[in-house]
Amino acid sequence: MQSIHVRLAHAAYEVIVGVGVFEKLEEHLRRAGLGGPFLIVSQPRIFRAVGKDLSKKFPIVLIPDGERAKTLTTVSRLLDRMVELKLTRQSTVIAVGGGVVGDVAGFAASIYMRGIAVVQVPTTLLAQVDSSIGGKTGVNHRVAKNLIGSFYQPRLVLSDPLVLQKLPDREYASGLYEALKYGIIRDATLFEDFERDVATFLKRDPEALERLVAKCAAIKAHVVMSDEKENDIRRVLNLGHTVGHGLEAAAKYQRIKHGEAVGYGMIAAARISTALEKLALADRERIEAAIRSIGRLPALSGVNSKFILDALQHDKKIRDGAVHFILPRKIGCVEITPGVPLNIVREVVKGILDEGKRVPGPG
Ligand SMILES: NC(=O)c1ccc[n+]([C@@H]2O[C@H](COP(=O)([O-])OP(=O)(O)OC[C@H]3O[C@@H](n4cnc5c(N)ncnc54)[C@H](O)[C@@H]3O)[C@@H](O)[C@H]2O)c1
Ligand SMILES: [Zn+2]
Known part of the structure; x- marks a missing residue:
């Protein structure tokens, strides 16, 4: 305990x-x-x-x-x-x-x-x-x-x-994406736990889960304590959520679970960060591999990239053709980047949607 x-x-x-x-x-x-x-x-x-x-x-x-x-x-x-x-x-x-x-x-x-x-x-x-x-x-x-x-x-x-133990598989995987998020944001050792132990997590081994949940809860608690009412510090918890929310909205909150959308959103953030030369390619590849090791992300057929970009606009995250993003700098470290050019976001989102259309089921 x-x-x-x-x-x-x-x-x-x-x-x-x-x-x-x-x-x-x-x-x-x-x-x-x-x-x-x-x-x-x-x-x-x-x-x-x-x-x-x-x-x-x-x-x-x-x-x-x-x-x-x-x-x-x-x-x-x-x-x-x-x-x-x-x-x-x-x-x-x-x-x-x-x-x-x-x-x-x-x-x-x-x-x-x-x-x-x-x-x-x-x-x-x-x-x-x-x-x-x-x-x-x-x-x-x-x-x-x-x-x-x-x-x-x-x-x-x-x-x-x-x-x-009885949580449906997709709900469970959804939580694993959010757990992995803490590793990318704050804790390289937690990220490495995923690289080494994802099979144990997927088996829902109770002791491994106790350690995982405690580590994530400690990070969430720490962030909340430094920033109770969600100013800048608490915003780092939104890694993957900018594109993620757009995807959820585009799929009408039906075919894609929140955590799965965050999985895609974290892939997007890593790719944007590499495109801006803020994240090494090798780290980007590790992040993508860890996300994909949790399971198959659902298909994105029928999801429209314009809708996602419009959703960003609706979120008021776009100012003067640039978007605010939480971007990984290396594993265990993120930054809030105010001026991400919209054309880079557009290209990355389009790439993810094209790949996601080719995925068979379960979405
Ligand atoms: N307050 C916050 O800080 C915060 C943060 C993130 C998300 N949220 C909110 O959380 C909600 C999503 O939560 P969620 O992902 O837990 O979804 P959920 O509460 O809808 O639960 C998912 C499904 O799993 C079932 N379920 C739950 N526990 C189960 C169990 N032990 N065994 C079998 N079935 C079980 C539920 O009946 C439901 O059908 C969203 O509304 C989101 O806005 C709030
Ligand atoms: Zn979330």
Whole structure:
């Protein structure tokens, strides 16, 4: 078991990562000084995979599955249930799920009675290495993703590699791309773990996963601590997300998973960086090989490059024909580059789309 301390201006909490910690949920709640009444918030699929035992101990509210459930309507229904269950200011909401449950339950907890305690129990790899830490909560608006929300820190994060065993393969791989991202951003040894041990990660070996999640969580925590409200430092976490978000939007958030889009986006960032002579070709090749070793990225047929470039524009990342990008300088080190010429981005994106069109399935 490993414990990472997050200390912020107005909050401090532990991220506990360990094989078997989920089974000891009550003990960890007690140790964190959290009293009842408790309410578990989860989704049907997750509840079937890991949550059945919980229903004997706690009241549970299930929200609908999928990104489509990340709406104000879901939050409003959840708040109704919280009122019916008479949650008080002393109550604690326990979010057992992936990023969707974490974001929805965290947001509801942040506004119920002006804020009650929330504990994150992430059940996807993406949520364990990323969304459960840092306090971003919220929902989508029909106009844009994550438009409505708040910064609201959890009181405890409990990550157990054992709960990842039944996660669908593509969801799991999606989290591995985000985990690899931390290696490229900050930690060459984490990157080398992927080069050496990807097969162990793919087998979901619990001990290897515990080490991996703890390393990623420590980096995320460190970045959040240096920059709680997302100014420049926290932006380095967006490596691969500029092109990635464009790809997701172009595929209408359906055929490409977020982590897969980030996989493609990190390939794009590495190629752009090499084109600008900021990243050695050998490092670019290592980055691409590590990304591709996680699995086959989905096909990109039907994805339009103009749409992606328009999405960058919509993101206000383009100014005077140049784009802001997080670019790798070497493995374990990135920089924010303000003036990437649009024609280089266009060429790289086109190259990736052309290659991606030739990929058979699963997308
Ligand atoms: N708050 C943040 O800082 C932050 C950061 C990154 C992403 N996000 C958000 O996270 C969301 C994506 O999260 P996600 O990738 O975890 O997706 P998700 O929450 O939709 O979960 C993916 C799927 O896996 C299922 N699932 C989850 N855990 C399972 C388990 N243990 N066994 C079997 N099935 C399981 C879920 O039911 C769902 O169908 C997006 O909405 C994104 O905006 C938030
Ligand atoms: Zn991401």
